[in-house]
Amino acid sequence: MSFDKKDLISINDLTKSDIYYFIETAKEFKKISLKDIKKVPTLRGKTVVNLFYEPSTRTRSSFEIAQKRLSADSLNISISQSSVTKGESLKDTILNLESMKPDAFIVRHHESGASYFISKITKASTINAGDGMNEHPTQCLLDIMTIMEEKSDIGSLKVAIIGDIYHSRVARSNIYGLSKLGAEIYLYGPYSLLPRFKDSRNVKIARSMEEAVKNADVIIMLRIQKERASYYFIPSIEEYRNFFKLTPNLLSLASKDVIVLHPGPVNRDVEIAGSIINENKTRILKQVENGVAVRMACLYILLGVQKN
Amino acid sequence: MRKLIIKNGIVVDPVTKTEIKRDIYIENGVIKDFPREKTIKGAETLDAKGLIVLPGLIDMHVHLREPGFEYKENIKSGMEAGVAGGFTSICCMPNTNPPNDSKSVNSFLLNKAKSINLINLFTIGAVSKGLNGASLANIGELKESGAVAISDDGNPVDDSSLMARALLYAKTFDLPVISHSEDIKLRGKGVMNEGAVSQRLGVAGIPNIAEEIAVARDVLLAKYYDARLHIAHVSTKGSVNIIRRAKKEGANITCETCPHYFTLSEDSLLNYNTNAKMNPPLRAKDDVLAIKEALLDGTIDVIASDHAPHSEDEKDTTLDDAPFGIIGLQTSLPLTLKLYREKRLTLTDIAMLMSLNPANILNLGNRGGIKNGFAGDITIVDINKKWVFTKDRIKSLSKNSPFIDMDFVGLPLYIVVNANLIKAN
Numbered sequence: 033m034s035f036d037k038k039d040l041i042s043i044n045d046l047t048k049s050d051i052y053y054f055i056e057t058a059k060e061f062k063k064i065s066l067k068d069i070k071k072v073p074t075l076r077g078k079t080v081v082n083l084f085y086e087p088s089t090r091t092r093s094s095f096e097i098a099q100k101r102l103s104a105d106s107l108n109i110s111i112s113q114s115s116v117t118k119g120e121s122l123k124d125t126i127l128n129l130e131s132m133k134p135d136a137f138i139v140r141h142h143e144s145g146a147s148y149f150i151s152k153i154t155k156a157s158t159i160n161a162g163d164g165m166n167e168h169p170t171q172c173l174l175d176i177m178t179i180m181e182e183k184s185d186i187g188s189l190k191v192a193i194i195g196d197i198y199h200s201r202v203a204r205s206n207i208y209g210l211s212k213l214g215a216e217i218y219l220y221g222p223y224s225l226l227p228r229f230k231d232s233r234n235v236k237i238a239r240s241m242e243e244a245v246k247n248a249d250v251i252i253m254l255r256i257q258k259e260r261a262s263y264y265f266i267p268s269i270e271e272y273r274n275f276f277k278l279t280p281n282l283l284s285l286a287s288k289d290v291i292v293l294h295p296g297p298v299n300r301d302v303e304i305a306g307s308i309i310n311e312n313k314t315r316i317l318k319q320v321e322n323g324v325a326v327r328m329a330c331l332y333i334l335l336g337v338q339k340n
Numbered sequence: 341m342r343k344l345i346i347k348n349g350i351v352v353d354p355v356t357k358t359e360i361k362r363d364i365y366i367e368n369g370v371i372k373d374f375p376r377e378k379t380i381k382g383a384e385t386l387d388a389k390g391l392i393v394l395p396g397l398i399d400m401h402v403h404l405r406e407p408g409f410e411y412k413e414n415i416k417s418g419m420e421a422g423v424a425g426g427f428t429s430i431c432c433m434p435n436t437n438p439p440n441d442s443k444s445v446n447s448f449l450l451n452k453a454k455s456i457n458l459i460n461l462f463t464i465g466a467v468s469k470g471l472n473g474a475s476l477a478n479i480g481e482l483k484e485s486g487a488v489a490i491s492d493d494g495n496p497v498d499d500s501s502l503m504a505r506a507l508l509y510a511k512t513f514d515l516p517v518i519s520h521s522e523d524i525k526l527r528g529k530g531v532m533n534e535g536a537v538s539q540r541l542g543v544a545g546i547p548n549i550a551e552e553i554a555v556a557r558d559v560l561l562a563k564y565y566d567a568r569l570h571i572a573h574v575s576t577k578g579s580v581n582i583i584r585r586a587k588k589e590g591a592n593i594t595c596e597t598c599p600h601y602f603t604l605s606e607d608s609l610l611n612y613n614t615n616a617k618m619n620p621p622l623r624a625k626d627d628v629l630a631i632k633e634a635l636l637d638g639t640i641d642v643i644a645s646d647h648a649p650h651s652e653d654e655k656d657t658t659l660d661d662a663p664f665g666i667i668g669l670q671t672s673l674p675l676t677l678k679l680y681r682e683k684r685l686t687l688t689d690i691a692m693l694m695s696l697n698p699a700n701i702l703n704l705g706n707r708g709g710i711k712n713g714f715a716g717d718i719t720i721v722d723i724n725k726k727w728v729f730t731k732d733r734i735k736s737l738s739k740n741s742p743f744i745d746m747d748f749v750g751l752p753l754y755i756v757v758n759a760n761l762i763k764a765n
């Protein structure tokens with residue numbers, strides 16, 4: 033098995049067997065994180081630039097740890113320290129960094145398509161760590177890995193994705209990735225936050241929370257941002273809580289082996305009842321753990337494997 | 341009254357589209373098929389010989405002014421006017437003070453109506469918080485506490501993105517959005533229809549297009565987002581044409597007009613009559629004709645009164661100064677019956693326009709028909725009764741009507757609602 037693309041921008045860049053290859057590789061790397069000495073020399077001598085135009089704690093530290101465990105040299109650039117504030121264009125920033133011969137850019141940007149733009153002007157591998165409301169492919173891979181640890185056949189699963197689908201790059205990558213693996217996907221949220229156009233036969237819009245979660249094997253809850261109320265998408269956080277929160281009662285309608293995922297950070301008791309988290313019914317911490325392994329796998333596959 | 345038999349009336353049922361002389365039986369407020377045995381123990385009987393038996397009339401556009409403006413009208417007086425007008429259900433708009441944009445106001449209205457226990461009250465919640473057009477009201481909360489639709493009637497939503505998201509968000513809860521479609525800035529200081537009459541009177545006019553621009557926008561939004569839109573008080577030929585075309589193209593829209601728009605024209609304001617001032621304004625004769633045609637061809641789904649009480653003091657002033665609006669609960673049916681006598685509408689059409697269609701649009705649950713299992717809401721009318729709409733017949737607290745002292749033919753005599761037989765007139 034091999035993967036000969038330079039970049040990972042969209043989950044659609046991966047075929048079904050590519051996805052399994054990434055997950056299998058991640059499983060191997062997960063073992064390293066469980067060892068006493070959590071470091072291998074795989075990427076020694078490789079330089080990775082973490083380019084974060086948007087604040088991020090989880091994804092950023094996950095990528096950084098992955099790089100350290102693979103012995104890569106990391107350079108961290110976040111907006112406040114960079115020349116962006118001095119008016120430099122994205123293109124010039126990349127061309128300047130390019131001159132320093134990095135092997136990879138890990139890009140988080142508030143604009144959709146920014147990672148793609150960067151990948152086209154650099155020889156370095158580019159990994160999309162979240163671009164605007166477009167995609168977050170490594171989140172999708174870590175979600176698939178987390179699901180596969182407990183469910184044997186993704187193709188037979190009902191997956192509910194609930195919340196602000198419209199603005200969610202996590203939802204979009206998961207919809208593409210999970211439907212590619214054959215899962216039946218139910219989306220639910222206020223119509224003002226649902227996608228307007230259908231792009232896969234496996235995706236259905238549920239008419240109610242109940243319909244979405246009923247017999248679901250996996251429930252992915254999304255984060256709602258308070259600002260959505262000021263652009264008329266929802267009336268208020270209180271109302272969101274009343275009608276779109278996953279409660280223990282709703283959860284009881286799901287399959288008895290249901291697992292609940294959330295990309296974090298969680299607004300407790302807004303999109304998900306705190307008690308569901310407290311009672312260990314979610315896999316949020318598993319997702320974070322698998323995130324490191326998935327990012328190690330991505331770096332390894334894009335940078336470490338000898339390519340002709 | 342737990343058991344009631346209405347005998348010998350002409351029963352008009354828009355569900356089966358029948359007008360036949362037959363007896364009907366109501367048990368515990370629900371219409372039942374006639375039992376096999378000829379006599380029903382303990383049943384009250386009403387002889388409706390020579391009378392018309394309609395499904396209980398529903399006025400889906402009423403302003404009850406409570407809370408906040410109780411000197412104009414209150415829930416009880418509005419309901420009494422409803423009874424006298426033959427209505428078994430009325431739906432109140434949210435522009436009160438405080439406006440009905442929350443569970444607390446909505447529950448207040450419904451609880452008060454329950455305690456008065458006269459006719460059914462259905463509430464229409466606000467689209468935007470405080471009717472300010474700046475953020476969505478808690479629409480799910482309104483639905484959960486009983487609202488059957490949302491509307492910013494009187495303060496139309498100016499911001500198209502707010503309107504778009506209101507349509508989408510309300511769709512989540514299967515609630516229709518009722519739009520008072522008007523370009524407020526184009527209306528400006530206008531007080532009546534813009535035309536020869538406003539020019540003659542030297543007052544600022546409201547052009548047809550102030551309505552039509554907004555109707556077009558709202559229709560486009562509803563069509564694009566595949567959401568349920570109901571357009572309130574359509575008054576112009578242009579609006580009718582826009583709606584007719586959109587319906588042909590499959591848009592999920594409905595609309596209403598009010599009796600004054602097919603009865604009166606802008607000429608009613610020639611003597612600066614403030615009781616003929618309403619918004620939208622009485623239009624030109626062409627428009628009146630177009631409204632009648634649209635009722636006939638089904639473009640217009642509903643006749644509603646837009647009952648808008650204002651005190652005598654408020655109306656006893658100049659045209660510029662007087663508030664928009666007239667009362668309409670007691671004149672709605674008689675004015676509509678004129679179209680029956682002109683042979684424009686059948687009694688079945690009237691039952692559709694004033695009962696079945698509003699029931700379906702607002703999802704009022706098994707109302708609007710006279711069939712086994714439907715709510716036992718009935719309006720019994722003497723369609724030949726001659727009477728005069730004198731001021732002292734007005735049950736509303738306000739008397740702002742352009743129809744005072746007009747001769748009418750046709751009067752509701754009884755209504756049946758919530759297992760009660762009530763004398764209407």
Ligand SMILES: [Zn+2]
Pocket residue numbers: 493494520572573619620
């Ligand atoms: Zn209005």
Ligand SMILES: [Zn+2]
Pocket residue numbers: 401403433493494646648
């Ligand atoms: Zn109104």
